[in-house]
Amino acid sequence: AQSVTQPDIHITVSEGASLELRCNYSYGATPYLFWYVQSPGQGLQLLLKYFSGDTLVQGIKGFEAEFKRSQSSFNLRKPSVHWSDAAEYFCAVDPNDYKLSFGAGTTVTVRA
Amino acid sequence: NAGVTQTPKFQVLKTGQSMTLQCAQDMNHNSMYWYRQDPGMGLRLIYYSASEGTTDKGEVPNGYNVSRLNKREFSLRLESAAPSQTSVYFCASRPGGPYNEQFFGPGTRLTVL
Numbered sequence: 001a002q003s004v005t006q007p008d009i010h011i012t013v014s015e016g017a018s019l020e021l022r023c024n025y026s027y028g029a030t031p032y033l034f035w036y037v038q039s040p041g042q043g044l045q046l047l048l049k050y051f052s053g054d055t056l057v058q059g060i061k062g063f064e065a066e067f068k069r070s071q072s073s074f075n076l077r078k079p080s081v082h083w084s085d086a087a088e089y090f091c092a093v094d095p096n097d098y099k100l101s102f103g104a105g106t107t108v109t110v111r112a
Numbered sequence: 113n114a115g116v117t118q119t120p121k122f123q124v125l126k127t128g129q130s131m132t133l134q135c136a137q138d139m140n141h142n143s144m145y146w147y148r149q150d151p152g153m154g155l156r157l158i159y160y161s162a163s164e165g166t167t168d169k170g171e172v173p174n175g176y177n178v179s180r181l182n183k184r185e186f187s188l189r190l191e192s193a194a195p196s197q198t199s200v201y202f203c204a205s206r207p208g209g210p211y212n213e214q215f216f217g218p219g220t221r222l223t224v225l
Binding site: 004009032034036042043044045046049051090092096098099100101102103104105 | 143145152153154155156157160162170202204206210211212213214215216217218219
Protein backbone atom coordinates (compact mmCIF):
# COMPACT_ATOMS: atom_id res chain seq x y z
CA ALA A 1 0.00 0.00 0.00
CA GLN A 2 1.12 3.55 -0.69
CA SER A 3 2.11 5.38 2.46
CA VAL A 4 4.11 8.20 4.00
CA THR A 5 5.91 7.43 7.25
CA GLN A 6 7.34 9.84 9.76
CA PRO A 7 8.90 7.51 12.34
CA ASP A 8 9.36 10.12 15.06
CA ILE A 9 6.18 11.35 16.75
CA HIS A 10 7.99 13.82 18.99
CA ILE A 11 11.53 15.22 19.03
CA THR A 12 13.04 17.47 21.68
CA VAL A 13 16.10 19.48 20.73
CA SER A 14 18.14 22.16 22.46
CA GLU A 15 18.23 25.63 20.98
CA GLY A 16 21.27 25.90 18.73
CA ALA A 17 21.50 22.16 18.16
CA SER A 18 20.92 20.49 14.81
CA LEU A 19 17.63 18.89 13.84
CA GLU A 20 16.79 16.07 11.46
CA LEU A 21 13.27 14.86 10.78
CA ARG A 22 12.79 11.63 8.91
CA CYS A 23 10.32 10.85 6.14
CA ASN A 24 9.95 7.66 4.12
CA TYR A 25 7.44 6.92 1.42
CA SER A 26 6.32 3.90 -0.54
CA TYR A 27 5.21 4.76 -4.05
CA GLY A 28 6.11 3.14 -7.33
CA ALA A 29 7.59 6.11 -9.13
CA THR A 30 9.38 9.13 -7.70
CA PRO A 31 6.65 11.39 -6.42
CA TYR A 32 6.69 15.09 -5.74
CA LEU A 33 7.83 15.65 -2.14
CA PHE A 34 7.04 18.42 0.32
CA TRP A 35 7.65 19.49 3.88
CA TYR A 36 5.07 21.70 5.61
CA VAL A 37 5.22 23.29 9.06
CA GLN A 38 2.28 24.04 11.32
CA SER A 39 2.60 26.33 14.32
CA PRO A 40 0.02 25.86 17.09
CA GLY A 41 -3.44 26.91 15.98
CA GLN A 42 -2.22 27.87 12.52
CA GLY A 43 -2.50 26.57 9.00
CA LEU A 44 0.22 24.82 7.03
CA GLN A 45 3.17 26.68 5.57
CA LEU A 46 5.35 25.17 2.86
CA LEU A 47 8.99 24.82 3.90
CA LEU A 48 10.36 23.26 0.74
CA LYS A 49 9.55 21.02 -2.19
CA TYR A 50 11.23 18.55 -4.52
CA PHE A 51 10.07 17.84 -8.05
CA SER A 52 13.21 16.73 -9.85
CA GLY A 53 16.87 17.58 -10.34
CA ASP A 54 19.26 18.43 -7.52
CA THR A 55 18.50 16.09 -4.63
CA LEU A 56 19.46 18.63 -1.96
CA VAL A 57 16.72 21.21 -1.68
CA GLN A 58 16.89 24.50 0.18
CA GLY A 59 13.82 25.97 1.80
CA ILE A 60 12.71 28.83 3.97
CA LYS A 61 13.78 29.50 7.57
CA GLY A 62 17.15 27.80 7.03
CA PHE A 63 15.75 24.33 6.36
CA GLU A 64 17.00 21.89 3.76
CA ALA A 65 15.98 18.39 2.71
CA GLU A 66 17.70 15.61 0.82
CA PHE A 67 15.93 13.21 -1.51
CA LYS A 68 17.45 9.73 -1.54
CA ARG A 69 15.85 7.56 -4.19
CA SER A 70 17.53 4.33 -3.01
CA GLN A 71 16.06 4.79 0.47
CA SER A 72 12.73 6.34 -0.58
CA SER A 73 13.45 9.08 1.91
CA PHE A 74 13.16 12.85 2.07
CA ASN A 75 14.65 13.92 5.40
CA LEU A 76 14.45 17.48 6.65
CA ARG A 77 17.40 19.15 8.38
CA LYS A 78 18.33 22.39 10.07
CA PRO A 79 21.87 23.04 11.32
CA SER A 80 20.94 25.26 14.27
CA VAL A 81 17.45 25.32 15.75
CA HIS A 82 15.79 28.47 17.07
CA TRP A 83 13.05 28.55 19.70
CA SER A 84 10.63 29.70 16.99
CA ASP A 85 11.11 26.36 15.19
CA ALA A 86 8.94 24.63 17.78
CA ALA A 87 6.01 23.36 15.70
CA GLU A 88 4.59 20.30 14.02
CA TYR A 89 6.21 19.21 10.77
CA PHE A 90 4.51 17.23 8.04
CA CYS A 91 6.03 15.36 5.15
CA ALA A 92 3.70 15.12 2.17
CA VAL A 93 3.82 13.21 -1.09
CA ASP A 94 2.11 13.85 -4.41
CA PRO A 95 2.37 10.71 -6.57
CA ASN A 96 1.94 12.83 -9.69
CA ASP A 97 -1.85 12.97 -9.41
CA TYR A 98 -1.86 16.43 -7.78
CA LYS A 99 -3.27 15.07 -4.50
CA LEU A 100 -1.28 15.00 -1.28
CA SER A 101 -0.79 12.15 1.16
CA PHE A 102 0.58 13.25 4.51
CA GLY A 103 2.65 11.61 7.16
CA ALA A 104 1.33 11.63 10.72
CA GLY A 105 3.60 14.53 11.65
CA THR A 106 6.52 15.13 14.00
CA THR A 107 6.17 17.57 16.88
CA VAL A 108 9.37 19.47 17.63
CA THR A 109 9.96 20.92 21.09
CA VAL A 110 12.88 23.33 21.54
CA ARG A 111 14.39 23.64 24.99
CA ALA A 112 16.39 26.63 26.08
CA ASN B 113 -4.02 38.70 -2.05
CA ALA B 114 -5.87 37.06 0.81
CA GLY B 115 -4.84 33.60 -0.45
CA VAL B 116 -7.13 30.85 0.82
CA THR B 117 -9.82 31.94 3.28
CA GLN B 118 -12.12 29.73 5.34
CA THR B 119 -15.23 30.48 7.35
CA PRO B 120 -16.06 29.98 10.11
CA LYS B 121 -12.91 29.62 12.21
CA PHE B 122 -14.69 27.73 14.98
CA GLN B 123 -18.01 25.90 15.13
CA VAL B 124 -19.81 23.74 17.65
CA LEU B 125 -22.63 21.50 16.47
CA LYS B 126 -24.95 19.02 18.07
CA THR B 127 -25.18 15.51 16.66
CA GLY B 128 -27.53 15.50 13.67
CA GLN B 129 -27.19 19.17 12.83
CA SER B 130 -26.00 20.26 9.41
CA MET B 131 -23.61 22.94 8.35
CA THR B 132 -21.50 24.14 5.44
CA LEU B 133 -17.85 25.12 5.64
CA GLN B 134 -16.89 27.79 3.17
CA CYS B 135 -13.62 28.15 1.31
CA ALA B 136 -12.51 30.73 -1.22
CA GLN B 137 -9.24 31.46 -3.02
CA ASP B 138 -8.22 34.54 -4.95
CA MET B 139 -5.19 33.09 -6.74
CA ASN B 140 -7.07 31.84 -9.83
CA HIS B 141 -6.13 28.26 -9.00
CA ASN B 142 -7.74 25.40 -10.87
CA SER B 143 -7.75 22.77 -8.14
CA MET B 144 -9.20 22.90 -4.65
CA TYR B 145 -9.17 20.40 -1.78
CA TRP B 146 -10.73 19.65 1.58
CA TYR B 147 -8.73 17.85 4.28
CA ARG B 148 -9.41 16.91 7.85
CA GLN B 149 -6.70 16.82 10.50
CA ASP B 150 -6.92 14.49 13.47
CA PRO B 151 -4.24 13.96 16.15
CA GLY B 152 -1.64 11.41 15.14
CA MET B 153 -3.07 11.00 11.64
CA GLY B 154 -1.78 13.95 9.69
CA LEU B 155 -4.14 15.39 7.10
CA ARG B 156 -6.48 13.18 5.12
CA LEU B 157 -8.15 14.16 1.88
CA ILE B 158 -11.94 14.30 2.00
CA TYR B 159 -12.85 15.62 -1.46
CA TYR B 160 -11.13 17.52 -4.20
CA SER B 161 -12.00 19.46 -7.31
CA ALA B 162 -9.48 19.26 -10.12
CA SER B 163 -11.19 22.09 -11.99
CA GLU B 164 -14.36 24.13 -11.98
CA GLY B 165 -17.33 21.85 -12.51
CA THR B 166 -15.67 18.65 -11.28
CA THR B 167 -15.45 17.02 -7.86
CA ASP B 168 -14.19 13.66 -6.71
CA LYS B 169 -13.84 11.64 -3.54
CA GLY B 170 -10.67 11.46 -1.54
CA GLU B 171 -9.63 9.06 1.19
CA VAL B 172 -12.39 9.80 3.74
CA PRO B 173 -15.52 11.11 1.94
CA ASN B 174 -18.25 9.41 3.96
CA GLY B 175 -20.60 11.86 5.67
CA TYR B 176 -19.57 14.82 3.51
CA ASN B 177 -20.65 16.51 0.32
CA VAL B 178 -18.97 19.27 -1.64
CA SER B 179 -19.87 21.92 -4.14
CA ARG B 180 -17.48 23.73 -6.47
CA LEU B 181 -19.60 26.83 -6.78
CA ASN B 182 -17.26 28.59 -9.20
CA LYS B 183 -13.53 28.76 -9.74
CA ARG B 184 -13.00 30.66 -6.48
CA GLU B 185 -15.25 28.78 -4.05
CA PHE B 186 -15.38 25.21 -2.80
CA SER B 187 -17.74 24.35 0.07
CA LEU B 188 -17.92 21.30 2.32
CA ARG B 189 -21.26 20.22 3.75
CA LEU B 190 -22.02 17.98 6.68
CA GLU B 191 -25.64 16.88 6.31
CA SER B 192 -25.99 15.15 9.67
CA ALA B 193 -23.00 15.80 11.90
CA ALA B 194 -21.57 13.01 14.04
CA PRO B 195 -19.04 13.17 16.91
CA SER B 196 -16.57 11.34 14.67
CA GLN B 197 -16.50 14.43 12.47
CA THR B 198 -14.97 16.51 15.26
CA SER B 199 -11.78 17.67 13.62
CA VAL B 200 -9.89 20.58 12.13
CA TYR B 201 -10.77 21.12 8.50
CA PHE B 202 -8.39 22.65 5.99
CA CYS B 203 -9.10 23.89 2.53
CA ALA B 204 -6.30 24.14 -0.03
CA SER B 205 -5.86 25.25 -3.61
CA ARG B 206 -3.32 24.55 -6.32
CA PRO B 207 -2.54 25.94 -9.75
CA GLY B 208 -3.00 23.60 -12.68
CA GLY B 209 -0.21 21.53 -14.20
CA PRO B 210 2.88 19.89 -12.69
CA TYR B 211 5.56 21.35 -10.43
CA ASN B 212 3.17 23.21 -8.15
CA GLU B 213 2.37 23.03 -4.46
CA GLN B 214 -0.87 23.35 -2.55
CA PHE B 215 -1.66 26.49 -0.57
CA PHE B 216 -3.61 26.05 2.65
CA GLY B 217 -6.21 28.09 4.46
CA PRO B 218 -6.13 28.76 8.22
CA GLY B 219 -8.53 25.95 9.09
CA THR B 220 -11.92 25.51 10.77
CA ARG B 221 -12.07 23.82 14.14
CA LEU B 222 -15.33 21.85 14.36
CA THR B 223 -16.66 20.17 17.48
CA VAL B 224 -19.69 17.87 17.30
CA LEU B 225 -21.30 17.15 20.65
